[in-house]
Structure formats: structure tokens, C-alpha cells
Amino acid sequence: MKPDAKPALFGRIPILGRFGLWIWRNPLIAPALLVVIVVTQAPFILTVIYSLFRWNLQRPENTAFNGFGNYLDIFRDSRFLDSVVTSLSFTVAAVLLSLLVGLVYALLVHDRFFGRGIVRTLLITPFLIMPIIGALAWKYTVLSPIFGILNWIVRQFGGTPIDWIGMYPVASVVAVLVWRWAPFMMIIILAGLQALNDDQREAARMDGAGPWAETRFIVLPHLKKYLQLSGLLGSIFIVNEFDVIFMLTQGGPGTATTNVPFLIYQSVFYSFDIGHAAAMAVVIVLGTIVVVTYLLKLLGSLMGDLD
């Protein structure tokens, strides 16, 4: 940078370094940036502050600074540790299955066929339905032991009806999550497929590759980045999943499907324990960052083998 390019009036602010320069150059962005910081970062900072206090709404007179006491409490609490495991298993299972199903959807509707537009729209629909309504529909029309379509099919084959949600709560929640998130993955992967040069696929065909080899050696390596992106976004959303669990299982039976967001909800609205809830919320934010980073690496190494 040439010296004469410095802002004439104030010059650089040496302490702020590059940021100081940046703030002079971009004064028009500053108000919007401030709003974004206030709206997104202030609640988190407040949550961090709450998490350092003993604060139960039922006993407000006991409110006091507690240091990291709340964190120690929740890490000693088996309900919290169980909910972390539940969150992780929902996220890993639902993201991987959604990626797989989304990939299959995308490969099926990529090539031109009669009615492709309608089929694509129908496949995307689950993502457009409100989560709570979708979960309601699953609960009463698909998984219900009495009225559900699944049990109707079971009965057609002479089987005894099954209480799906009661007996397989985790699988039921994962099924609804996959139903909802696979279309999202499909959209991203489909965009990736459309960016693939047709010549490459044709060249592979000329080189003697059948449909499977063409997908395995040409299409999948090309899709690597798109799969990573959809896995990343899917993980962030599914870690925070609440609606489906609230509607389908209320975290039960017992605590079988209680993930961290649902446990936070319970501690705020049933136990009125703001301090512990805030501590859990901070842990899940940090945890999400860790999970997402790990998943990205895992996907990267899995796809690395394809090259």
C-alpha cells in the first residue's frame, strides 16, 4: 500500500491494524454490520453470561454467580450426557442417510424423462412442508399403530400391527428426519450434477465404463464438494432439530429420543432452570462446531478414496 493512499483526515489507527484501515474504507457497511452483530452475537453472549449464574425462576432469591458450576453440573448429569449421545446419533444417522437418499434421488431425476419436472417437484415437497405438520402427518397417518399406512401394509401380509414409535423411537425420528432432509440434499447434489460436463460422462462411456463405473469414477468424484456442502449444512440443521421430536415422541419413551435441544426445552419450561439450560446451549453451539468439523473430515477422507 502506498503511503499517499492513507485516509487523509484520521490516518490509520495503529492498534487496530488492518481492521482499523478496513473500518475507514467501509463506513457504509458498519451500521448493517452492527445490527448483525447485535442480533446474532448478543443473544449468544447473554446466554454465556446466564450460564455462569445459578438462576432458577422458581427460586429467584437464590440467583447468584456460580462460575463454571453449571457446566460441572451438566457434565455430571447422565441425562445431559445421554442427550448428547442421542443428538450425535440422530445427526450422524440422519445426515448420512439423507445424503444417500438425496444422491439416489438426484441421480434418478437428473437425466431427462417424461414428467421429470413433476417428479422433481414431488420429491422436493417434504422439505417445503412445515416441520411440525410433517411430523404430525407421520405420527398419525404413517406410524400410528391403528390408522397408520405401515401397519395397514403389515396387516395385508398377515402380520400383527406394530407400535412403531413406541418400539423403534430412534428409527422413527430418523425416518422422519431423512424424509424431510433428503430433498434438501437432492437439490444441492442436483445442482452439482448439472455442473458436470456431459462430455466427461460420454468419454467414460466410450472408454468402456458401464453405468455403475461411470457413477463411481466420474460422477461421484465430481460431486465430492457438493456432498460435503450438503453434509455440512444438514449437520448444522439436524443437530438443532426440535420440532420432530416434540411432535413425534416428546423425547420418549423415557429419554430414548431426548436430544440436547429438547433437554434444554425441558429444563427451561419444566424445571425453570435458566442457568443449566444456558450452559447446555453454550455446549451445543461449541459441540456443533466440533461435529461439523469432524463430519467434514470424515466425508473428505471417504471421498478421498474415490479419487
Added chain:
Amino acid sequence: MGHITLSNVTKQFGAVEVIPPLDLHIEDGEFVVFVGPSGCGKTTLLRLIAGLEDVTSGSVAIDGTDITGVAAAQRGLAMVFQSYALYPHMPVRDNIGFPLRMAGLDKAEIARKVEAVAETLNLTGHLDARPGQMSGGQRQRVAIGRAIVREPKAFLFDEPLSNLDAALRVNMRLEISELHQRLKTTAIYVTHDQVEAMTMATKIVVLRSGIIEQVGSPMELYNQPRNLFVAGFIGSPKMNFVTGETAAQHGAATIGVRPEHIALSKDAGDWKGRVGIVEHLGSDTFLHVTVPGAGPLTVRVAGEMAVRFGDTVFLTPDANKIHRFDAADNAMSRRP
């Protein structure tokens, strides 16, 4: 072995007939060039042979075996694409070795063959590079390497040089011709560039709107074009056409004279004209001369020519080299 026969082949895209019924036979070892203007169906025809498009009716046979319903992967042909179509995530070594891997060869065998091909194409130092790190010419070589490595029955080239700059194009043209001389494998080459067609082909197929206008060796097409279209398409600069009174004197609706078959003089000749644009190429000079009653004519003169815009010159066509065409644009016999 690799003789290819198309019998009564047609191709329709929806209601549009791109290739009307067409027959063509390509002998083993020939270098056949499909040439024609944009949209004449030459690439479609190549893709029908490759198996990348299905024929609407008719049949395609290789070495006498009907392969009309056989998938592209099983036809035993190799193709070089205009866009090179290299696999960007694989190093050059894997790109060239890909057809062998698909054929199920063991790793040592693949490595040996890839090395050998890389050596013939001067790619040995680049085997571990990715296509994105290479120049256009090198990528084109990799694409050719990928085609020759598995010794196909025939090579299919789809305008392979059109993305290269002029100097490189001439080089690659020579390399491909040399390769064909050495391998003697049947090759089908699609281009819109008649210079490529003339210089590389043992047989040229001139196409217009999916119809074969003429098939023949480059010199046959140059010396005996069957109609006005072929006469105008083959040769550069293109043939001069003269209609009206002048053509009628030769008993034809149109006569054609190539620019190199017109003698130019400043003193006397058959046609008197005025010089327009003069193009100096060093080895040749192209003059655009306007002749009253005959229209604008192009004349090719060897070496330098000291004429300028607006000069009056006299042109004399070589009587033995005048092509005559009837009212339906078909060639008539030469005047004895």
C-alpha cells in the same frame, strides 16, 4: 480390423429429421473426414457411429457385425472430444489408463501401456499432473493418448483441434496424420475446416443437411466436384462462380473457376476488371477484382504482385479448368 458400414441410417430429434436415409462404407485403415457447414449433421453422424446417439432407423455395422443396439462402451471405438473431456480429478496417468482399467487389465500391464503411450506423445514428464495444470495442446495429447492406449477398432475425432490456436492446430494436424500413418487404424474425423479435411483425409465425405453431397479423395473433390455446393466448399479461397451471359457462352447455367486458375495481366485478357482489395500473404497475393458482367472474382497470384486498389487488370481463366454447372447446380462434363 475396422471397416464400418452405415445402411439406410436415419436420425430424428423429435419431428426434425437431421439425417435422411444415408449409406456409407468406410474401409479398414482409412482416414475419413466428415466435412460440412455448421448444422450439417456431421457430428450427429459421428455420435451415431459412436453409439452416443441411437439411430432412428437403419443399421450400423463394424467388421460386418451389426452393432446398432450395442452400447457405446461395448463398441470398441475410441473418441477424442472437442472439449478434450479429460477427467479433471485424475492425474494424466489415470486418465490415459482409464479405458484399460475399465477393460479389467492388471495394474502392471496398465502402467506399462500408459508409459509406452506417454512416450510416443511426449507426455512422460507430465504423467502425474492433473489436466487443469496443462496447456491446451498437452490436454489434447492426453485425450489422444487415452484413445490410442487400448488399440480400438477405430478412432472418432469430433473437431479435436478447434479449441487450439492456429500454430498449434497445424502442429497437431501433422501429429494426428503421423499417428495414423504409424497405427493404420481406421479414423473418422469431423471438422468444418476444409483445410484440415484436404490435408488429413484419405477420403472426404461432404455433408449438407444430413445428405452426403460427395465422397471421394481430396483431389477428386478438388478436381471433379459433383455440384456447386462441393465446388464452393472445397478449396481456399473458394471457387469463383459466374452466371448469366458469360456462363451461357460456355453452355452452362453457372461456371466455376478457382482463383489459382485465372491468369492475370495488366495488358490483355478475356475479362477486364478493376482491382478492389489486395491481400498480400507473401507467398501469394489474393486480388479481389470486379469484372463487369461477371461480378466480383478472387484471383490468386503466386508471389508479390504490384497492383493497387483501383488499377485496371485483365483476367484469363484457364479454359481446361473451367467447371460447368447446369440449372440444378449439378456438374456437367468438361468442354473437350
